[in-house]
Amino acid sequence: MKISELEKLENEGTDKLPSEERRRFLKFGLAVTGVFLGGSVLSLTSVRNAQGVTGAKPATGKFSYPKHYTMVLRQNRCIDCERCKEACVKTNHVPGYGYRTTIMEQMRDIGGGKTEPVFMPVLCNHCNRPPCVRVCPTTATYKDKETGIVMMAKERCIGCKTCMAACPYNARYFDETAGVRAVDKCNFCWDTRISKGETQTACAEACPAGVRIFGLLNDESSKVYKLIHAPDKKVWVQRPETGAMPNVFYIND
Amino acid sequence: MKPARIDLKKLFALLLVVATFALFAGQAIGEDEEEDGGTIIFTQPVKAVIFDHKIHNEQGLECDSCHDDLFQMETGAAEAGDDFTMQALYDGKYCGSCHDGETAFASKTRCTACHIGVKGYNRATGVEEKSGHSSGH
Numbered sequence: 001m002k003i004s005e006l007e008k009l010e011n012e013g014t015d016k017l018p019s020e021e022r023r024r025f026l027k028f029g030l031a032v033t034g035v036f037l038g039g040s041v042l043s044l045t046s047v048r049n050a051q052g053v054t055g056a057k058p059a060t061g062k063f064s065y066p067k068h069y070t071m072v073l074r075q076n077r078c079i080d081c082e083r084c085k086e087a088c089v090k091t092n093h094v095p096g097y098g099y100r101t102t103i104m105e106q107m108r109d110i111g112g113g114k115t116e117p118v119f120m121p122v123l124c125n126h127c128n129r130p131p132c133v134r135v136c137p138t139t140a141t142y143k144d145k146e147t148g149i150v151m152m153a154k155e156r157c158i159g160c161k162t163c164m165a166a167c168p169y170n171a172r173y174f175d176e177t178a179g180v181r182a183v184d185k186c187n188f189c190w191d192t193r194i195s196k197g198e199t200q201t202a203c204a205e206a207c208p209a210g211v212r213i214f215g216l217l218n219d220e221s222s223k224v225y226k227l228i229h230a231p232d233k234k235v236w237v238q239r240p241e242t243g244a245m246p247n248v249f250y251i252n253d
Numbered sequence: 254m255k256p257a258r259i260d261l262k263k264l265f266a267l268l269l270v271v272a273t274f275a276l277f278a279g280q281a282i283g284e285d286e287e288e289d290g291g292t293i294i295f296t297q298p299v300k301a302v303i304f305d306h307k308i309h310n311e312q313g314l315e316c317d318s319c320h321d322d323l324f325q326m327e328t329g330a331a332e333a334g335d336d337f338t339m340q341a342l343y344d345g346k347y348c349g350s351c352h353d354g355e356t357a358f359a360s361k362t363r364c365t366a367c368h369i370g371v372k373g374y375n376r377a378t379g380v381e382e383k384s385g386h387s388s389g390h
Contacts, residue, residue: 116363117373119370
């Protein structure tokens, strides 16, 4: 069955899923979000976002911003030295109980009873369809029309934390600093560096292994554009099934 | 029963000697385990890189395979130098002497085979990591 044919089918949703089928899925650690037809789950994601599983490259001309900032993370190069975290904390005054970027760790079985860690840097994905923006009751968090960065207008934040619950990427924390009292998150160093003419975020500049590549997605000569459109590389995004369409891409290079 | 008493004394003396010997021998065995250099964790220039002497000994390497041409035996000597970098490894210095893609896997590959990161370092040294808001959804 072709994707084009699948797209014509109605998504029956997940509420009609037999519990056995659901359990089998959850055993794999997968979210049940898919199209369900005649007793078998055909896709882990709705067909609309099936592209996300295979590469999640943004469709040309769609969701384009005059200065479309994006970050590519070359995951296999990450060695968890955490200089990015240190630079971010210093630049953006992030308190100890929160983070704008962090590194996750997974132990991979390399056979012979041995394991090796896999490190995965994470940050706000600056989604094209940001769930956080959709739920904010005061427009304190919004999608910047110029850059595509998901911004925080802290003076409008009432601290309801709905955005924190909505974010599929756990990229937000509540900054309790007196005088701030608002949700904080990565904004690609917009206020601290990029708007002042710097071309790199603090984390990208601090990384000794060249993991974080920051730049303009709509500039075909930029490194991020070339990495995302490399013909022989698999590009992926975190949790494509949410349909949030991140602007933070991962690649092994 | 005179002889028996002498026997007891001798036995006691013998026991003492054996016990003392065992004590020293035990210490010596313990020292031997330390003698192979144990596990080294480098924290410069980045935190953190692990080197396990045992794994390398099991590959059939002797102490003088690396000491003292590639590495001083003294802990921290390599880190004190300015040239203890990945570039130096690519140029065949330090680990790069073997980790060149021929004798052993190349230094440019399998980063996390040696780079255990801040998380690995904290686990190895028993430091509690600051959690941030990392509790998952």
